[in-house]
Amino acid sequence: MDSKKWDKIATGVLYFIAGVMILILAFLLIFILWNGLPHVSWHFLTSPAKSFQSGGGIGIQLFNSFYLLILSMLISIPISIGAGIYLSEYAKKNWLTNLVRTSIDILSSLPSIVVGLFGFLVFSISAGLGFSILSGALALTVFNLPLLTRNVEESLRSISGSQREAGLALGLSKWETVLKIIIPEALPGIITGMILGAGRVFGEAAALIYTAGQSAPPLDFTNWNPFYIASPLNPLRPAETLAVHIWKINSEGIMPDASQVSAGASAVLIIAVLIFNFGARYVGNHIYRKMTGTK
Amino acid sequence: MNDEIKEKLLKKSRATRSEFRGRIISFVCTAIIVTVVVSIFYFVASKGLATFFSNKVNLWDFLSKTIWNPGSTDSHGSPQAGALPMIVGSFAVTILSAVIATPFAIATAVFMTEISPNKGYKILQPVTELLVGIPSVVYGFIGLSVVVPFVRHTFGGTGFGILAGTFVLFVMILPTVTSMSVDALRAVPRYYREASLALGATRWQTIYKVVLRSSAPGLATAVVFGMSRAFGEALAVQMVIGNAALLPHNLVSPASTLTSVLTMGMGNTVMGSAANNALWSLALLLLLMSLVFNLVINKIAKRGKF
Amino acid sequence: MKKRIFILLGLVFLGLPLTACQANSTDGQSITAVGSSALQPLVEAVGEDYTEANSGNFINVQGGGTGTGLSQIQEGAVDIGNSDLYAEQKKGIDAKKLTDHKVAVVGITPVINKSLKINNLTTKQLIGIFTGEITNWQQIGGPNVPVVVINRAQGSGTRVTFERWALENRTVLQTQEQDSTGMVRQIVASTPGAISYMAFAYVDNSIKTISIDGVQPTNKNVQSDKWKIWSYEHMYTKGEPTGLTKTFINHMLSDDVQNNIVSKLGYIPINQMEVTRHLNDELQVSK
Numbered sequence: 019m020d021s022k023k024w025d026k027i028a029t030g031v032l033y034f035i036a037g038v039m040i041l042i043l044a045f046l047l048i049f050i051l052w053n054g055l056p057h058v059s060w061h062f063l064t065s066p067a068k069s070f071q072s073g074g075g076i077g078i079q080l081f082n083s084f085y086l087l088i089l090s091m092l093i094s095i096p097i098s099i100g101a102g103i104y105l106s107e108y109a110k111k112n113w114l115t116n117l118v119r120t121s122i123d124i125l126s127s128l129p130s131i132v133v134g135l136f137g138f139l140v141f142s143i144s145a146g147l148g149f150s151i152l153s154g155a156l157a158l159t160v161f162n163l164p165l166l167t168r169n170v171e172e173s174l175r176s177i178s179g180s181q182r183e184a185g186l187a188l189g190l191s192k193w194e195t196v197l198k199i200i201i202p203e204a205l206p207g208i209i210t211g212m213i214l215g216a217g218r219v220f221g222e223a224a225a226l227i228y229t230a231g232q233s234a235p236p237l238d239f240t241n242w243n244p245f246y247i248a249s250p251l252n253p254l255r256p257a258e259t260l261a262v263h264i265w266k267i268n269s270e271g272i273m274p275d276a277s278q279v280s281a282g283a284s285a286v287l288i289i290a291v292l293i294f295n296f297g298a299r300y301v302g303n304h305i306y307r308k309m310t311g312t313k
Numbered sequence: 314m315n316d317e318i319k320e321k322l323l324k325k326s327r328a329t330r331s332e333f334r335g336r337i338i339s340f341v342c343t344a345i346i347v348t349v350v351v352s353i354f355y356f357v358a359s360k361g362l363a364t365f366f367s368n369k370v371n372l373w374d375f376l377s378k379t380i381w382n383p384g385s386t387d388s389h390g391s392p393q394a395g396a397l398p399m400i401v402g403s404f405a406v407t408i409l410s411a412v413i414a415t416p417f418a419i420a421t422a423v424f425m426t427e428i429s430p431n432k433g434y435k436i437l438q439p440v441t442e443l444l445v446g447i448p449s450v451v452y453g454f455i456g457l458s459v460v461v462p463f464v465r466h467t468f469g470g471t472g473f474g475i476l477a478g479t480f481v482l483f484v485m486i487l488p489t490v491t492s493m494s495v496d497a498l499r500a501v502p503r504y505y506r507e508a509s510l511a512l513g514a515t516r517w518q519t520i521y522k523v524v525l526r527s528s529a530p531g532l533a534t535a536v537v538f539g540m541s542r543a544f545g546e547a548l549a550v551q552m553v554i555g556n557a558a559l560l561p562h563n564l565v566s567p568a569s570t571l572t573s574v575l576t577m578g579m580g581n582t583v584m585g586s587a588a589n590n591a592l593w594s595l596a597l598l599l600l601l602m603s604l605v606f607n608l609v610i611n612k613i614a615k616r617g618k619f
Numbered sequence: 620m621k622k623r624i625f626i627l628l629g630l631v632f633l634g635l636p637l638t639a640c641q642a643n644s645t646d647g648q649s650i651t652a653v654g655s656s657a658l659q660p661l662v663e664a665v666g667e668d669y670t671e672a673n674s675g676n677f678i679n680v681q682g683g684g685t686g687t688g689l690s691q692i693q694e695g696a697v698d699i700g701n702s703d704l705y706a707e708q709k710k711g712i713d714a715k716k717l718t719d720h721k722v723a724v725v726g727i728t729p730v731i732n733k734s735l736k737i738n739n740l741t742t743k744q745l746i747g748i749f750t751g752e753i754t755n756w757q758q759i760g761g762p763n764v765p766v767v768v769i770n771r772a773q774g775s776g777t778r779v780t781f782e783r784w785a786l787e788n789r790t791v792l793q794t795q796e797q798d799s800t801g802m803v804r805q806i807v808a809s810t811p812g813a814i815s816y817m818a819f820a821y822v823d824n825s826i827k828t829i830s831i832d833g834v835q836p837t838n839k840n841v842q843s844d845k846w847k848i849w850s851y852e853h854m855y856t857k858g859e860p861t862g863l864t865k866t867f868i869n870h871m872l873s874d875d876v877q878n879n880i881v882s883k884l885g886y887i888p889i890n891q892m893e894v895t896r897h898l899n900d901e902l903q904v905s906k
Contacts, residue, residue, distance in 0.1 A: 025515035029428060035417060036424035036433060039491070042484060043440045046447070049455060070664055070884050100342025108336060109343075118343065120611070121350045123537065124603045128353065129545040129572040131579060132596045136356055143696045149651060149681055160349055165538070167346060172531070176500035191328040193335030207496055214445050214492065221448035224548055224576065231681045233663060236670070256679050261448035265548065268450060269799030270656045270682070272820050272884060276801070284451045288443065295442050380793075384710070384774055457805060471767050471810055473795060556772075556796040567795045577798040580656070580684020581774035584694075586711030588774060589686070 047288065054285025057278045063286065066236055067263065072275035076283050078234040081250060082151070082257035083290070086230060087219050089253065090155035094162050095212060099201075101163075102170025107196055119168075126164035130225040133161045138228035149256040154230025161225050162215045169211030173204040202309035209302035213295050220291050223265040231256035232266050260287050354600065360590060361597030368587040370394050375594065381558035381574065383591035384582075394591040396598065398560045402568040403602070405475045405561065406550065407543045410482035414490055415536050417483075419525075422494035427520050438495070444488040453552035456481040461553055470565035473555030478570070481553050482543045490539035497531025498524060541603055547572035571595045648863050649677035654688015654701030655776060656799065657818055658852045661723060661884050662701060665871050668880060678867055684798075685709070685776050692717060692855050698864045700855040703776020705898050718859055721851040722871050723886040725818045727781055728836035728848070730804075730826045732813045737761050739830045745785055748814060751792035756812060764812035771816075772798035780850040781816045785831065816848075820885025838887050844894045844902060851896075852886065 061075060068074030109115040137157030147153040177200050185195030201208070234257060237250045244251040258266070264283050267276045325333075364370045364383075369391045378395025380387075387393050425434045460480045465472030501524050509519040525532070555567025556577060575595045582589040652662050659682045666678030683691075685702045689712045692700025703725075706714035729745065731737060735756060740748075747753040748766055757763045770791065771778035775798060782788060797803045800821045807813040808825035819836065822828055828836050831846075840846035860868055870876060877888035895903045 021515050021518060025517040028517035028520070032420050032424045032428055035420040036429075036437070039417060039421045039487070040437065040440075042487070043437075043444060046444065046455065046484065047440070049459070050447070050451065070660060097342045097345055100339045101346050103335075104339035104343040108339060118347055118350075120604070120607050121354070122346065123541070123607050124600060125350050125353065126538065126541055126545075128357075129547045129575060129596070129599065131547055131572070131576045132357065132599075133353075135579065136353055139356075140352075143691075143694075149679060160353070163346055163349065168534075168538075172496065172500075172534070176496070178502065189328075191332035191335075193332045194328060196335070210442070210492065210496065213442050214489070217442060217445040221445070221451075223448055223450055228681075228683060228687075231679070232659075233680050235677050235679065236667075256681070261450065264448060265450045266682070267801070268454065269801045270659060271801060272660050274823075280454075284448075284454075287451075288447060291447075292439075292443055295439055299439070382773065458809070462809065465810075471795075471813075473806075551798075552802060557794050558796075559793050569796075577772040577796060578774065580682070580687050581772050581776075581798070582686040583709050583711035584686070584690040588710070 050281075050288055051285050054281040054283070054288075057282030058285055062282055067234060067279075068273060070272050072273055074273060074275075074279060076260060076263060076279070076286060078237055079258055079260045079263045079283070080286065080290070081237070082230075082234060083220060083259040083261070083287075085250070086151055086154055086158070086226075086257060086259055087216055087294075089151060090158040090162065090219055091212070091216060093155060094159040094166055094215070097159070098163055098166035099170050099208070101167045102174060103196055103201075105167070106171045106174040107192065107200075122164045122167055126168070130161055130222060133157055134225040134228045136160065137225065142229055147254065149229070149231030149233075150254040151230055151257045152253040154226050154257065154259075155253075157225050157229040158219050158222060161222065162218060165218070166211055166215050169214070170204075170208055173207030173211065174200055176207065177203050202306065205302065205306045205309065209298060209306075213298050216294060216298070217291055220259075220287065220294070221261050223259075223261040226259060226262050227265070230259060230262070232258050232262055234258040234263070260290070357593060357596050357600060360593035362594075364392070364394060364587070364590040364594040368392055368590055370591070370594075376400070379560050384588040392587040392591060394587075394594070396571070396595060398558050399569050399571045399574050399595065400598070400602075401560060402475065402478075402554065403544060403570040403572070403599075405564075405568070406478040406482055406554070406570060407540055409475070409479040410486060410543050411536060411540045413479065413483045414486050414539060418487055418490035418535070418539070419494050419532060421491050422498055423520055423525070425491075425495055426498040427516065427524065434495075438492070441488040441492045445492075449485065449546060449549040452481055452485050453549035456549060456553040464565060468565050470563075471555070471567065472565070473553060473567045474563075474565040475554065475561055475568050476564040478550045478554040478568075479564075481549050482546060485546060485549060486539035486542050489542055490535045493535035493538055494532055497528040497535055500531060501528050537607060540606060544599065544603055544606075545572060547576040551576055571599050575599075648675070649679050650698040650863050650867065651679045651681065652699035652701055652854070653681045653683055653691050653697045654699075655685045655703045655852065656682040657703055657725065657776065658701040658723070658854075660820075661852070661881065661886055662699075662854070662871075664880050664884060665876055666867075668876070669867060669870050676863055686774060689717075689855065692857055695857050698856070699860075699868070702853045702855055703850060704779055705851075705853065706855060707898055708779065717855045717857060720854045720856065720860075720868050720872070721889055722854050722868075723852045723877075723881050723889055724841065724849055724892055725820070725852060725886055726836060726838065726841040726846060726849045727777055727785075727816055727818055728822065728828045729785065729814060729816045729831070730807055730822060730828055732807055732811055733825070733827050734811055735761055735764070735827070737829060739833060741832055742785070742787075745831060746787065746789055749786050749791045750789050751794075767810050767813040768792065768794045769803055769806055769810075769813055769815035770794055770796045771803070772796050776850065777816065777818065781848060784848040784850075785816070818885070819887075838882075841887055842891055842893050844896075849887070851889075 064077040065075030066078050141147050141153035141156045181199055185199045241249045242251055243249050264280050267280050365372055375394055375396055379397050380393045380395045382393040425437050460477050461472035464477045505523050506519055509523045550570055551573035556569045556573050557567035558569050561568035575592050578592050663680045666680050688700035688702050689709050691697045706712045706717050744759050755765050800817045803815045807815050834845050836846055841849045877890050881888045895905050
């Protein structure tokens with residue numbers, strides 16, 4: 019009897035805590051959207067920012083955020099998957115592997131400003147990339163790799179050993195087993211990690227202040243030649259992202275409508291992350307179904 | 314004829330070659346990461362150690378003194394770099410926020426995986442992922458406009474301090490810890506639960522005695538990640554903690570963390586000067602402290618395995 | 620399928636450096652100015668103005684703080700280093716290698732929370748507040764509210780100027796610090812009994828300025844040096860500027876920009892100053 023009562027109590031408590039959690043999250047979302055959405059308009063989304071008059075938009079920043087996200091994910095996803103595979107499938111269980119793992123964990127706790135300065139000195143200055151999307155993307159890769167790698171490793175590890183044995187028994191090599199059986203099976207976990215990583219990229223400001231920079235020069239949206247200096251695709255132009263823009267107008271903005279722009283930009287940022295999350299999840303599920311044959 | 318077969322047998326098969334290639338690719342990826350890690354460590358360490366070797370700050374003074382003014386020198390001619398207030402502040406907010414966030418996150422994760430895997434999961438999963446994407450600046454501003462006045466009215470003081478920092482960090486690390494706990498709980502094989510239920514255990518007993526225990530290492534990792542995020546978080550904490558390099562008297566007096574002082578000072582100091590090196594020492598300290606955290610948690614996690 | 624993805628990614632990797640090389644050699648010139656976040660909005664606005672008039676020339680303006688600006692110009696990593704301070708005032712900078720261009724003047728004023736009914740402070744009272752001797756507004760005839768001092772980050776140009784000209788270089792008490800003006804403004808606006816200081820350009824109606832010894836913080840008083848708390852905004856170049864850097868600095872100093880953009884943004888045009896203040900604080904009446 020007693021254990022049944024405990025079961026009921028525990029279930030009640032869990033419901034309560036989950037409810038509180040939902041309330042906190044809902045409060046945050048509603049707070050941001052309520053404050054921000056009234057300032058969002060088509061004009062706001064498409065026009066460039068103004069430096070000291072009111073009426074500026076966030077068009078370029080929005081584009082920059084997405085471009086930077088894609089670029090940095092293009093670099094970090096393959097590296098993290100490769101390293102995750104190595105750590106979970108190939109690495110011998112010894113102190114060296116543990117050392118690598120621990121150092122990756124520690125790296126993930128570095129404050130982003132340190133990563134930003136590292137990126138500034140290494141990518142922007144030593145490598146000569148200057149304040150550019152590319153150095154921003156590389157800095158974000160450094161910032162994101164630890165989390166992504168650990169996530170891939172954990173996801174791969176959670177696949178049961180029998181799947182590997184089955185693959186090997188079919189005469190597949192280890193690598194083929196990993197690529198064709200383990201990764202498809204672990205895909206949902208990996209995708210969750212990628213989405214979390216992408217969210218971090220989207221919201222990161224401190225690592226970008228010194229690398230991708232805080233200025234958004236006007237772009238020529240009719241010229242998509244990536245070598246042209248004002249082309250949106252040029253990876254060597256400075257690019258202020260949405261999160262950096264929010265940070266900047268909050269800290270030193272002198273336009274009269276700074277707080278409205280900041281609230282509106284925060285709301286847009288959240289909606290963008292939302293769309294991105296759902297999109298990635300949809301695509302991820304699609305690939306998962308295709309690769310595993312489940313319905 | 315025979316030669317052909319012989320050759321075929323002697324030649325490496327396609328699978329062997331792809332295996333070799335795969336090994337190399339994945340090894341190279343790991344090597345890239347290790348290179349990045351090593352170079353960052355070297356980078357931070359070389360600058361951080363300069364405080365002690367070229368600016369002649371005593372290591373013990375650095376850890377135990379409470380006056381932080383590395384731009385000027387004390388009576389012995391070495392920079393006044395006493396980091397104790399920041400060390401205390403960082404530890405306080407990290408531990409407090411993790412202590413509050415862990416039960417919340419794990420309970421929510423249990424709810425999402427064990428109690429209501431369909432509805433609860435479908436609602437909470439996207440929302441937690443969404444919250445990770447909110448920039449820390451926005452968290453900071455919500456903290457400034459909601460948490461700080463709340464603390465001021467309820468607990469007195471100016472509202473800026475460790476308590477406000479804890480609240481903000483609690484909300485910030487909640488999504489990360491929750492979603493990683495969910496992954497850890499989902500990794501527990503189904504038959505563990507079935508076996509426990511078959512033995513007549515209630516759902517709560519199953520959760521408590523089987524699921525939580527077998528996922529302990531994963532949960533610990535989730536908490537470490539949360540803590541390391543709290544530890545390294547700069548912008549949001551900086552907005553609400555007050556940034557006073559003073560030993561905190563209580564939870565509502567202005568304090569500072571390693572990251573807040575680091576972030577604030579970086580742009581205002583000249584690279585290579587004593588003041589700048591002292592900031593890098595803080596970064597180095599941050600690395601070392603998270604190393605300690607990691608080792609401790611790894612030990613705990615190992616004990617949780619069975 | 621996976622393999623194809625890998626190959627594709629490999630191509631992208633190879634492609635990036637190639638793009639990098641070619642992008643450098645395209646037409647259009649750009650220079651980079653880095654440093655002081657207080658000067659950043661101005662340089663940005665003038666840069667936009669310049670780009671509009673001379674298409675293909677980009678002025679890339681970044682913040683990062685005075686320290687970053689001076690270290691990077693000293694390294695030669697950027698074209699212009701923006702600074703709130705004389706390079707000589709910053710430790711670790713060899714000012715001889717740098718050329719100073721004073722492009723504007725900023726006035727700095729103490730600001731307080733609006734609920735305080737205080738309009739004037741004497742210098743002595745101000746020093747008392749910032750050194751921690753005065754801890755309640757009651758002590759100087761205000762309401763019974765504790766004083767909350769919000770300072771700027773150590774080494775920030777605003778703080779150095781304020782301590783020099785308003786507090787006579789006294790050692791201030793260790794207290795709350797913030798590194799950005801926007802934050803300071805928000806905190807002062809929302810915290811009862813708060814006092815801080817900021818550049819004129821950032822003052823809005825959410826906070827209140829105060830006079831010191833009866834002198835009001837206005838542009839006019841700064842121009843005549845009646846209001847002492849002001850400083851130059853500097854753009855440093857390594858050696859004499861050349862090419863686009865030179866043209867841009869000349870554009871910045873042109874009467875057109877000084878009289879329109881500079882004053883519109885709340886800075887004080889350099890050509891309207893009636894006095895010149897030298898590095899050693901010596902004053903010289905120029906008009």
